[in-house]
Structure formats: C-alpha cells, structure tokens
Amino acid sequence: MKTARSWMSAADAARMLGVSRATLYAYVSRGFIRSQSQPGAARERQYARDDVERLRRRTEERRDPDKATARALQWGMPIMESSITLIDGNRLYYRGHDAVTLSRSRSVAEVASLIWTGRFETDFAAVAPRVVVAENKNLAFIARAQSMLAAASAHDTLAFDLRSSSVALTGWQILQLLTRAATGSRGGGRTIDEVLARAWNLGARNADVIRSALILCADHELNVSSFTARCVASAGSHPYAVVMAGLAALEGTRHGGASARVESMLAAMRPARSLGNAVGERLRRGEPMEGFGHPLYREGDPRARALLELLHDRYARSAELAFVMAVADAATSATREKPNVDFALAALARVLRLPFGSPLILFAIGRTTGWIGHAIEQYATGQLIRPRAKYVGIVPVVS
Numbered sequence: 042m043k044t045a046r047s048w049m050s051a052a053d054a055a056r057m058l059g060v061s062r063a064t065l066y067a068y069v070s071r072g073f074i075r076s077q078s079q080p081g082a083a084r085e086r087q088y089a090r091d092d093v094e095r096l097r098r099r100t101e102e103r104r105d106p107d108k109a110t111a112r113a114l115q116w117g118m119p120i121m122e123s124s125i126t127l128i129d130g131n132r133l134y135y136r137g138h139d140a141v142t143l144s145r146s147r148s149v150a151e152v153a154s155l156i157w158t159g160r161f162e163t164d165f166a167a168v169a170p171r172v173v174v175a176e177n178k179n180l181a182f183i184a185r186a187q188s189m190l191a192a193a194s195a196h197d198t199l200a201f202d203l204r205s206s207s208v209a210l211t212g213w214q215i216l217q218l219l220t221r222a223a224t225g226s227r228g229g230g231r232t233i234d235e236v237l238a239r240a241w242n243l244g245a246r247n248a249d250v251i252r253s254a255l256i257l258c259a260d261h262e263l264n265v266s267s268f269t270a271r272c273v274a275s276a277g278s279h280p281y282a283v284v285m286a287g288l289a290a291l292e293g294t295r296h297g298g299a300s301a302r303v304e305s306m307l308a309a310m311r312p313a314r315s316l317g318n319a320v321g322e323r324l325r326r327g328e329p330m331e332g333f334g335h336p337l338y339r340e341g342d343p344r345a346r347a348l349l350e351l352l353h354d355r356y357a358r359s360a361e362l363a364f365v366m367a368v369a370d371a372a373t374s375a376t377r378e379k380p381n382v383d384f385a386l387a388a389l390a391r392v393l394r395l396p397f398g399s400p401l402i403l404f405a406i407g408r409t410t411g412w413i414g415h416a417i418e419q420y421a422t423g424q425l426i427r428p429r430a431k432y433v434g435i436v437p438v439v440s
Contacts, residue, residue, distance in 0.1 A: 047089065047090050047091065047129060048077070048087035048088065048089060048090060049087065049088055049090050049093065050085075050087065050088070051065060051085075051086065051088060054074070054088040054093045057093055057094070057097055058093060058096060058097055058100070065088070068096065069088070073092065073096055074088055074089060074092040074093060074096065075088070075089040075092050076088050076089070121263060121268075121271065121426075123262070123263070123415065123418055124136065124418070125156055125260055125262075125411065125414050125415065125418065126260045126261060126262045126411070127262075128261070128262055128337050128338075130340075131338055131339070131340045131341065131343055132343055133257075133261070133343050133344065135152065135155055135156055135259065135260060136155055136156065136159055138155065140256065140257060140259070140343070140344070141257070141343055141344075141347040143155075143256055144252070144253040144254075144256040144257045144347060145253065145347075145351075147161065147256065148163070148232060148252065149216075149232060149233050149234060149252055149255050149256060149410075150163040150165075150166040150213075150232070150233075151163055152256050152259055152410065153209075153212065153213065153216065153259075153410045153413075154209070156259060156260060156410055156411065156413075156414040157205075157208075157209040157212060157410075157413060157414050157417055158205070158206075158209060165209055165210050165212075165213045166213060168210060168213065168214075170214060170217055170218075170227075171197055171199065171214055172193045172196045172197050172214075173227075174189050174192040174193050174196070174218075175189075175192075176189055176221060176222055176225060178225070181398070182222060182223060182398060182401065182402050182405070183288050183289075183291075183292045183401070183405065185222045186218075186219050186222040186223075186288060186405065187285045187288055187289070189218055189221070189222050190215065190218060190219075190281045190284060190285050191281070191285065193214070193215075193218055193281060194279060194281035194282065197211070197214070197281070199211065200279040200280065200281055201279050203277070203279070203420045205417050205420070205421065208280055208413065208416060208417050208420065209413070209417070211279075211280045211281075211413075212280060212409075212410070212413035212416075215280060215281065215284050215409060215413070216233060216406065216409055216410070217233070219284075219405065219406050219409060220233050220236050220237065220406060223237065223240070223402045223406065224236055224237060224239075224240035225240070226239070226240055232248075232252075233255065233406065234248045234249070234251040234252035234255060235248050237251050237402075237403075237406075238251050241393070241395050241396070241399070243393060246355070247393055250351060250352070250355065250389065250393065251403070253347070253348065253351055254348060254386060254389060254403045254407065255403060255406060255407040255410075256407065257344040257347060257348060257382065257407070258344070258382065258386075258403060258404050258406075258407030258408050259407050259408065259410040259411050260408070260410065260411030260414060260415075261408075261411070264296065265290050265293070265295075265296050266287045266288075266290035266291040266296060266297070266408060266412065267287070267408075267411055267412060267415050269286050269287055269289070269290040270283045270284070270286060270287040270290075270411075270412040270415050270416060271415045271416070271418075271419045271426060272286075272426045273286040273287075273416075274415065274416035274419040274420055275419050275422075275424060275425050275426040276425065280413060280416055283412055283413070283416045284409055284412055284413070287408065287409070287412040288405060291401075291404065291405055291408060292401070297383075297401055297404040297405060297408070298401065299331065299332065299383045300332075300383045300386050300387050300400035300401050300404060301397075301398065301400075301401060302331040302332075302383075303331045303332040303383050303384050303386075303387035303400070304387045304390065304397055304398075304400065305331075306323075306330070306331045306332070307364075307365065307368065307387055307388075307391060310368060311364065316367050316368055316371040317371045317374070317375075319371075320368075320371045320372055320375050321375065324375060324376075330372040330375070330376055330378070331383070331384070332380060332381055332383040332384025332385075332387060333369075333372050333373070333376060333378035333379065333380055333381060333384060334376070334378035334379070334381060335381045335382075338379075338381075340379075341379035341380070342379065342380065342381040342382055342385075344381075344382040344385065345379070345380040345381050345382050345384060345385035346379075346380075348382070348385040348386070348388070348389055349366070349369070349380065349385055349388060352388065352389060352392050353366075356392050359392050361391045361392045361394075362388070362392045364391070365384075365387075365388040365391055365392070366388075369384065369388075382404075383400070386400035386403055386404060387400050389403075
C-alpha cells in the first residue's frame, strides 16, 4: 500500500534529482522510477518517492563517496533494500499492511507468516517442535535464550536448509523456543501470547494485550539488531545464529535494553507527590526522561500510541495506568518529546503487574519475527554484507 506521501509530482521529482522532465521520463522508461496516473487527472502522473530518493542517493554517492559513507549509518536513508517494513510519516506498515491494524486484528502466527512469506498463512504454526532442549533458569532471559538456541542448533538437522520455506519453519521453532525460555512452558497447544499470559498469571483478556505488543514489536526496518541479523545471515549462518546475534544487539541499553531503564525510572518516580517536580529534578540532574522521543517519528511513535490507547480502553480505572500517563504528560510538557515503544512496554508491564524485565522479553520475542524475515530476504540475495572503512589513522611511511 502506498500513501499519498509516497508519491510526488513530476516537478518535485525532477527538482529533487536536479534533472529536466525529459530526463525524468527517461528514468521511468528505463525502469528506474515507478509512476502511476494521478487520481482525477488522467494526463498527470505521480512518481514513487522512494525510487526518486534512491536514485538521488546513488548519484550523490558517485559524486562524493566519502560523504555518502559518513552518513550511511547515522539515522539516514536505508542503505539496503527491503520489502518488509515501511516507516511512512507517522505510520508503520508490514508488507503494505498497517501494523497497528494488524496488532488489533491478526494473530502472531499470521503476522509472522505475512513477514516471512507475504501471505496470511499459518500452516507452520501446527508443526511440532523438532528439538527439545533444557533451559537454565539461573540465567537472565537473553543469556538463557541464547544458550537454548545454541543447543537447539546443534541438534536440528534442518538448521542449514536456507530455502525460504524451510527458514520460515525454523523461525517458528525459534519463536516457540524463546517463549519457553521466557516461561518454562512448552505451550501445550496454546498460542505464544496465551503461553506468556498464562505464565504471568494473566487472563485471556490480557493475552490480547500481549499479542498486540508482540506484533507491534515485530519489525522496525534496519534498526541495529535487524542490521546485525542481516549481516550474520549474509555470511550464510543458520537462523539460530541470526537470532542469537539479534538478541545480543537488542540487549544493548541503546536498543531494546532501554526498557529496563524506563522500568527503573518509573519505579523511582512512583512515590513522588508531584510528577512535574520529579521530572524537573531529573532534568536538572542531567538525567534524561527515558522512553521519550524517536528520531523517525516527529509526531510520536505510533507503536507507543497504539499500546497506550489499548491500555486506556481496557484498564481505564487502573491506578498504575493513571500514574504512567501522568508521567507521560509531565515529560512531554517538559521536553516536548512523546512516549516511544520502550515507555509503552514498561507502562504495559506496570498496568498488568508483570515481572521486571518482561518488556525486554516481549520486545525480543516480537522482534525475532522481523529478524527471521530479514534473514529470508538476505539469504535470497546471496550477497555478503561487507562495507569498506574510511581509514583515518596514521599514514604509513613508504621508504
């Protein structure tokens, strides 16, 4: 699905590229830029913004390779092509479907299938686990999950079958394994969200909230963990290794691990009589308001907005919800930044009274769906991701 913001006029496209309209039309005829008829004006055509931007970037890279390299990894335009996720303005789409709508209407298995195959099919969800491994309950979730994945990969004879259909089957095995790492349960015919809800002593009504969180965390384009997953997949490593690498990146405090800082911040602020004063004190001490702002969403993170709205619809009388929303209002008033998904996951955990660390668990299990999707895409290219470095060290002396 393409939104209005995804298309542009001929004048705007030519201006962005710095070319004449004749050259623009030549690019279209050569297949470099897609075009479509403009609704209501048969003779006017619109041009795909992402194609125009991609062509502009390539032109700039040829003219100034150093500039292109310097900006490529710094919250810039994507440096790889992917058909999984589109971040368009203030909305998020998985293969053309609004992620918020999917979180309210589809199952985790259906969304996994959409990301992995492009279709809402769940045949793989009925496949029995191929390997069973023990979990080490003395380890934190990420370490426990990684150890279980490593053990499972050693016994799964199909782990190195990198055909798309086989990777999807392995991906579902991995999701089940991570769910067991989080709960100790083998599922018993329940869905992933139901297994988590049961382990956390939640009812079926709350399982829907867990499902929405998992789906909204499923993918977010080329974030650091998904880029890491693609790099590992590009080396020809099996999906278990891809997810282990993704978990290592996700755990970092600048990525999924940020939710732990939000949890700690909320716990520290809970006794405050005036949240406005508490926010001010944090800022005066040079401590950031954790879980606010996102470089890709100027008007607020749609994932956070969807989760907070769901909590309001389900638990309007919750004292914990009133508290986290008061924190959000005070922080937004002071910083002009709106809640992001890390804050929303921590808020969900407080309202549902989940154990500390559960936001990271939800993020990890949800995002695994995206990592498998990126692995499937990368395996299909057969390309090794190997950027070059611009050397800035001591210049060798040549005698």
